[in-house]
Structure formats: C-alpha cells, structure tokens
Amino acid sequence: MSTKKVPQISTAAAGSGRPLIIRLGKRLRGSMNRISAAQSKIPNGSIIEASAFPWTDHLAENWQTIAQEAAAILRHRDAVPPLNDISPDHARIAGDGNWRSFFLVGYGYEVPENCARAPATAELVRQIPDLNSAFFSILEPGAVIPRHRGVTHGLVTCHLGLIIPDRPEDCVIQIEDTDCFWETGKWLVFDDSQYHEVHNRTDQRRVILLIQVKRPMRFLGRLANDLAIWGIRRSPFVQDARRNLGHWEEAYRQAEQNEAA
Structure with missing residues (x-):
C-alpha cells in the first residue's frame, strides 16, 4: 500500500498569457x-473505422x-x-479525481520513466505514425465526464479497450447523439472535436489505452495542422501539464519504493 503525497501543481493557468491564447485559439x-x-483523407464523421489506421491491427x-x-x-x-492535477485547463470536465491518466507520450513529449514502467506498450506506441499522445486512461466506478469537445478536428482519438466492466453497456461514451461502449481488445475511433460525454454507471473500473494521432490530410491541411499543433505544444496548455507530470513522478517513485521496502 502506498502513501500518497499530493504534488504541488502549477497554477500558471491563472497567468496573464493564458486568456489571450485561449481566446485566439477559440x-x-x-x-x-x-x-x-x-x-x-479519411471520412469526417463522428465515428471512424479503425481500418482507416493500419497500425491499429498490430x-x-x-x-x-x-x-x-x-x-x-x-x-x-x-x-x-x-x-485535473495534470492539466488545470481540464478542471471542468475532469471532476473530482475519478478520471486518472498515466502518460507515456503527451503532445509529442515522451515521459521516459513511465515508458520504462510499461516497456512493451511504449515500444508499440513508438511505431505509430503521426502520434500526438498515448496514455492509460483510468475511469473509476460512477465517474462522469461532462459533455465537451477537443481542441481540433486535426487530431483523431483512438481508444483500445483493456479493462472493461462486466456490463460494458453501462459504461458509455456518447459521441454527438450516438451511444458507444468499449470492448476488450477492440478499438473505438472518433473525432474528438465532436461533442462527447462519458458515464461509468458500474461499480468497476474502466481502463483503456488512449491514442491521439494527426488526421491524415492533403498537403495544405497537413501544413495548417502541423502549425496549429506546434503552437499548442508550446502553449501553457501543454507546458503546465509537463511540469505537473514531473511533480507526480516523485509520488509514483515513492509508491514503488514503499512497495519494495
């Protein structure tokens, strides 16, 4: 059993530069x-066939x-x-701590210590073309993620079911007006810029591997998308999260040491 020491997270979300960046982005x-x-180069619908991304099979x-x-x-x-401890920008949708994220890669930045803790997964995700982010997304029993949408149509979100409640139909993601649920070993791929919300109405935990990749596009779209993501990577939205992840690394190391003692 580990003793949790809550890291001090960055409060730069309240900084003077953040509102201008958010307003410009919106x-x-x-x-x-x-x-x-x-x-x-792929359909623009809310739900996307996993076959649009050949790497999903492996x-x-x-x-x-x-x-x-x-x-x-x-x-x-x-x-x-x-x-919400990693990214203050997600405070509205992240709730009271029932949605946890173990990052391997975030906006192109690899988290070396976490990759070492999941080496097979890390090696698999390194082979994904145009990878933006990869992490284990952990949703606790009863958790709710309110209706929201991602920052850009230029990224596609892919969920691989890993640990799924016994009644998967009671652990639901609604994408626009379509209810979907996760299955072990299967992909759910969707346009994150569409409105979606999540309800875990079970007494069991749901764990997925969440992969975010660049949308395949022709030259002009790819150029514009790369420029937008370049700006996002250097914004407080991402840089604050990187600092906060660094603070949490110490908490995880301490937990490992306590287990070994």
Whole structure:
C-alpha cells in the first residue's frame, strides 16, 4: 500500500498569457476545423473505422500484453495523477479525481520513466505514425465526464479497450447523439472535436489505452495542422501539464519504493 503525497501543481493557468491564447485559439478553431475537414483523407464523421489506421491491427493483436502492463500500473493507483492535477485547463470536465491518466507520450513529449514502467506498450506506441499522445486512461466506478469537445478536428482519438466492466453497456461514451461502449481488445475511433460525454454507471473500473494521432490530410491541411499543433505544444496548455507530470513522478517513485521496502 502506498502513501500518497499530493504534488504541488502549477497554477500558471491563472497567468496573464493564458486568456489571450485561449481566446485566439477559440477564434481560429472554426476556420482550422473547416480546413481540416476539406483536406481530410479519411471520412469526417463522428465515428471512424479503425481500418482507416493500419497500425491499429498490430496493437489490437497485443492488447493482452498492454492490459497486463496497465494492471501493473494500477498497483499504485493513488500515485497516478487525476487529469485535473495534470492539466488545470481540464478542471471542468475532469471532476473530482475519478478520471486518472498515466502518460507515456503527451503532445509529442515522451515521459521516459513511465515508458520504462510499461516497456512493451511504449515500444508499440513508438511505431505509430503521426502520434500526438498515448496514455492509460483510468475511469473509476460512477465517474462522469461532462459533455465537451477537443481542441481540433486535426487530431483523431483512438481508444483500445483493456479493462472493461462486466456490463460494458453501462459504461458509455456518447459521441454527438450516438451511444458507444468499449470492448476488450477492440478499438473505438472518433473525432474528438465532436461533442462527447462519458458515464461509468458500474461499480468497476474502466481502463483503456488512449491514442491521439494527426488526421491524415492533403498537403495544405497537413501544413495548417502541423502549425496549429506546434503552437499548442508550446502553449501553457501543454507546458503546465509537463511540469505537473514531473511533480507526480516523485509520488509514483515513492509508491514503488514503499512497495519494495
């Protein structure tokens, strides 16, 4: 059993630069999304076939190995940070700590110590073309993620089911007006810029591998998307999260040392 020491997270979300960046991003989001949709090489619907991304087959074939590494991470569940402790920008949707995220890669930045804790998974995700983020997403019993949407149509979100409640139909993600649920070893791929919400109405934990990749696009769209993601990576939205993850690393190391003692 581990003793959790809550890290001090960055409060830069209240800094003077953040509101301007957010306002600019929101103002440009509609135009950027229209460019992405017009330039997309895959369908623009809310739900996307996993076959649009050939790499999904290889990860699905190895889902049990990935699930075993996720289960090992959960030995120190209290040292896995709630999303709102990583990213203050997600405070509205991250709730009271019932949604936790164990990052391997975040906006192109690898987390070396976490990758070492899940080496097989880390090696698999390194092979994904145009990878933006990869992490174990942990949803506790009764958790609710309110209706929201992601920052850009230029990224596609892919969920691989790892540890799923016995009644998967009671652990639901609603994407626009479509109810979907997770299955072990199978992918759920969708446009994160569409409105979606999640309800875990079971007494069991749900764990998935969440992969976010760049949308395949023609040249103009790819150029605009790369520029937008370059800006996001250097914004407080991402840089604050990187600092906060660093603080949580110490909590996880301490949990591991306590177990070994």
